[in-house]
Amino acid sequence: MNLKEKISKTELIGLYRDMALIREFENETYRQYMQKQIKGFLHVYSGEEAIAVGIMSVLKEHDYITTHYRDHGHALARGLDPKRIMAELFGKATGYSKGKGGSMHLFDSSRRFMGGYAIVAGQMPIATGLALAAQHEKKNALVVCFFGDGAMQEGEFHESMNLAAIWKLPIVFICENNLYGMGAAVDSTYALHDEIYKAGDAYKIPGYKIDGMDLFEVRNVMQKIDSHVRDGNGPVLIEAQTYRFRGHSISDPAAYRPKEEVEYWLGRDPIVLVRNYLIEQGLVTEEELQEADESVEQEVTEAVGFAQESPFPEAEALYDDVYADEE
Amino acid sequence: MTEINYRDALNQVLIETLDSDPSSFIIGEDIGPYGGTYAVTRGLTERFGPERIKDSPLAESVIVGAGIGAAMGGMKPIVEIMTINFSLLAMDQIVNHAAKIRYMSGGQITVPLIIRTVTGGGAQLAATHSQSFEGWYASVPGLTVVTPATAYDAMGLFRSCRELPDPVIFVENALLYSLKSDIPDDYYTVPIGLADIKRSGDDVTIIAYSRMVHVALDAASALASEGINAEVVDLRTLRPLDIDTVIASVEKTHRALVVEETWKTGGFAGEVSSLIHERAFDYLDAPVQRVAGEEVPAPYSSVLEDLAFPYVQRVIESVRSLLSS
Ligand SMILES: Cc1ncc(C[n+]2csc(CCOP(=O)(O)OP(=O)(O)O)c2C)c(N)n1
Ligand SMILES: [Mg+2]
Numbered sequence: 325m326n327l328k329e330k331i332s333k334t335e336l337i338g339l340y341r342d343m344a345l346i347r348e349f350e351n352e353t354y355r356q357y358m359q360k361q362i363k364g365f366l367h368v369y370s371g372e373e374a375i376a377v378g379i380m381s382v383l384k385e386h387d388y389i390t391t392h393y394r395d396h397g398h399a400l401a402r403g404l405d406p407k408r409i410m411a412e413l414f415g416k417a418t419g420y421s422k423g424k425g426g427s428m429h430l431f432d433s434s435r436r437f438m439g440g441y442a443i444v445a446g447q448m449p450i451a452t453g454l455a456l457a458a459q460h461e462k463k464n465a466l467v468v469c470f471f472g473d474g475a476m477q478e479g480e481f482h483e484s485m486n487l488a489a490i491w492k493l494p495i496v497f498i499c500e501n502n503l504y505g506m507g508a509a510v511d512s513t514y515a516l517h518d519e520i521y522k523a524g525d526a527y528k529i530p531g532y533k534i535d536g537m538d539l540f541e542v543r544n545v546m547q548k549i550d551s552h553v554r555d556g557n558g559p560v561l562i563e564a565q566t567y568r569f570r571g572h573s574i575s576d577p578a579a580y581r582p583k584e585e586v587e588y589w590l591g592r593d594p595i596v597l598v599r600n601y602l603i604e605q606g607l608v609t610e611e612e613l614q615e616a617d618e619s620v621e622q623e624v625t626e627a628v629g630f631a632q633e634s635p636f637p638e639a640e641a642l643y644d645d646v647y648a649d650e651e
Numbered sequence: 652m653t654e655i656n657y658r659d660a661l662n663q664v665l666i667e668t669l670d671s672d673p674s675s676f677i678i679g680e681d682i683g684p685y686g687g688t689y690a691v692t693r694g695l696t697e698r699f700g701p702e703r704i705k706d707s708p709l710a711e712s713v714i715v716g717a718g719i720g721a722a723m724g725g726m727k728p729i730v731e732i733m734t735i736n737f738s739l740l741a742m743d744q745i746v747n748h749a750a751k752i753r754y755m756s757g758g759q760i761t762v763p764l765i766i767r768t769v770t771g772g773g774a775q776l777a778a779t780h781s782q783s784f785e786g787w788y789a790s791v792p793g794l795t796v797v798t799p800a801t802a803y804d805a806m807g808l809f810r811s812c813r814e815l816p817d818p819v820i821f822v823e824n825a826l827l828y829s830l831k832s833d834i835p836d837d838y839y840t841v842p843i844g845l846a847d848i849k850r851s852g853d854d855v856t857i858i859a860y861s862r863m864v865h866v867a868l869d870a871a872s873a874l875a876s877e878g879i880n881a882e883v884v885d886l887r888t889l890r891p892l893d894i895d896t897v898i899a900s901v902e903k904t905h906r907a908l909v910v911e912e913t914w915k916t917g918g919f920a921g922e923v924s925s926l927i928h929e930r931a932f933d934y935l936d937a938p939v940q941r942v943a944g945e946e947v948p949a950p951y952s953s954v955l956e957d958l959a960f961p962y963v964q965r966v967i968e969s970v971r972s973l974l975s976s
Contacts, residue, residue, distance in 0.1 A: 363774075363775040363953060364774060364775035364776050364777065364951060365776055365780070412951075415775075415951055415952030415953055415954065415955075416952070421951075423950065423951060423952035423954075423955065424777070424778070424948075424950040424951055424952065424955065425777060425778070425951055426775065426776075426777045426951030426952075427951075428776075428777060428779070428780075429777055429778070429779070429951075441779075442777070442779045442780060443736065443737065443739075443740075443779050444709055444737075445709075446779075474709040475709070477708035477709040477710045478709060478710050478711075478740070479710065479712055479713075479740075480740075505680070505681070505709050506680065506681045506685065506688070507681045507683075507684065507685025507686075508680065508681050508683070508685065508706050508709075512706060513706065513707070513708040513709065514708060580684055580685055636952060636954040637950075637952055637954060637955055639954070639955070639958060641955065642945060642947055642950065642955050642958055642959065643945075643946075643947060646946070646947050646948070
């Protein structure tokens with residue numbers, strides 16, 4: 325870990341806090357699922373926090389984001405309100421999608437968070453279209469498209485890379501390489517598994533391989549490519565190496581992963597890494613981080629309270645939002 | 652007789668198929684050591700090895716396409732598409748290729764391919780993961796579409812499908828995997844294109860397939876306590892459709908209700924209803940009715956999802972109004 329930039333203490337604590345919030349939020353979703361407050365599929369982001377937080381910390385207001393169904397982390401890092409995310413997971417009317425989308429389909433157009441997509445790779449062609457719109461809008465914005473190592477195996481990945489390349493679209497493709505699709509190890513399903521960042525070579529798209537457990541490395545690479553992409557030089561592919569600390573979804577005990585592998589990665593917990601670094605370097609004090617942890621717990625507790633107290637949608641809402649309102 | 656659930660029936664019939672035909676193999680996402688999303692292929696890798704239980708990349712189009720090619724080359728592939736929602740990524744291979752190659756080649760080439768997939772909603776998986784597209788596939792000449800509602804039918808139909816020299820969409824249902832039924836200890840088959848009367852009655856015919864058969868049966872039990880005897884016809888195969896069994900039932904009861912999980916517009920229930928009107932209009936005491944899914948993308952929240960798909964009470968009310976008209 326190496327912090328190469330000048331950055332204020334408040335900002336540093338803020339970044340740490342964003343990661344801690346995701347972890348605490350995800351732990352809470354597990355508890356709430358056990359209590360049957362959350363249903364359906366639940367895919368948590370635990371272990372991958374440094375990627376979403378590092379990338380989002382560099383983005384601007386007019387940038388667009390698309391991601392997959394493992395989307396709570398990206399949503400929180402983009403600044404979506406934990407209360408309304410939790411309410412969505414509870415199926416409540418106060419959720420971001422009024423209880424209709426659930427965990428896998430989070431949206432907040434006001435933050436240009438253009439969706440969690442649960443058909444693997446479905447967000448990638450859409451990201452190219454958003455990039456076209458971003459170009460047209462002339463606000464110097466870019467699109468960040470998050471996806472997994474599994475998604476690269478779909479044709480849509482290759483179609484999107486090619487289109488983005490020939491039209492020089494402002495997209496940052498970010499592969500969160502956590503070594504597995506659902507239960508299948510990527511080394512048995514993807515020919516380029518050990519050099520994922522080179523997948524762009526076929527389309528003349530520059531690729532970067534980074535340690536996705538290192539908050540500052542993630543932030544760094546995003547800062548480095550930021551103007552290249554914004555200024556019309558075409559897309560970039562980032563491979564962030566990471567690991568999901570839990571099963572694919574809550575119903576997956578992840579028995580297929582070797583114990584030593586799991587232990588190795590748990591030992592590289594991105595939150596612990598950044599915490600230790602900040603303290604060792606004397607950039608912040610233990611107490612300040614403690615304070616952040618406590619405020620995070622408080623915020624998640626409030627999110628649960630909000631979700632619990634919120635009403636379920638009315639039956640009449642069933643037919644709302646199928647089409648634009650007719651009045 | 653042995654009691655067995657729908658999942659284990661499929662698991663056993665897959666083992667039987669692989670044991671008896673060395674040219675058969677399975678290809679699909681996470682079907683190997685992971686055992687399949689719905690655990691249907693559990694234990695098969697240990698038994699048959701990765702050569703025959705092929706964990707595929709996450710790429711539906713090439714999974715089906717490779718199955719088609721292997722079938723054209725003389726193998727007997729069984730393809731698993733994790734759910735029917737994801738089959739849309741393979742729809743071109745299924746509809747433009749699998750279904751057409753025999754015809755376009757003037758009968759030179761045969762595609763003996765089984766595509767197993769999972770249909771249906773009701774588990775709060777929201778709009779992209781709760782759909783039922785089997786009716787779409789059933790509109791395509793060249794495809795065979797089967798939709799077993801019980802462990803017995805799943806095993807018996809699978810045995811018939813593997814004898815077929817043409818592509819089959821074998822449609823399982825996510826909410827039926829734990830459902831048990833008795834199966835005979837001796838070898839049996841269920842013929843393709845033969846509907847089954849799951850409950851007999853004289854007052855009204857309820858036609859359904861897949862999970863909706865059980866909704867219809869529950870409604871029929873409740874109606875029996877009101878003195879209404881409903882006959883429940885399980886289509887079992889959508890294409891080729893056994894309309895004769897449906898017509899014979901309607902000629903007896905004079906009233907028909909079709910229950911289907913997907914949207915009413917363009918649904919398969921509309922096809923069944925039309926055929927009844929075409930073939931048995933003079934026998935009908937009332938127009939055929941349909942109970943189908945609400946015309947919305949499936950909502951996540953349970954309070955809305957419960958309303959979105961057909962449920963027992965809706966079937967009961969529909970039967971009552973059909974009888975009073
Ligand atoms: C088109 C499609 N096929 C299959 C699935 C089922 N599925 C959901 S997630 C997943 C694995 C995706 O892995 P990856 O892209 O690496 O993302 P991760 O979950 O590891 O973050 C699969 C197979 C799906 N949702 N969509
Ligand atoms: Mg992955």
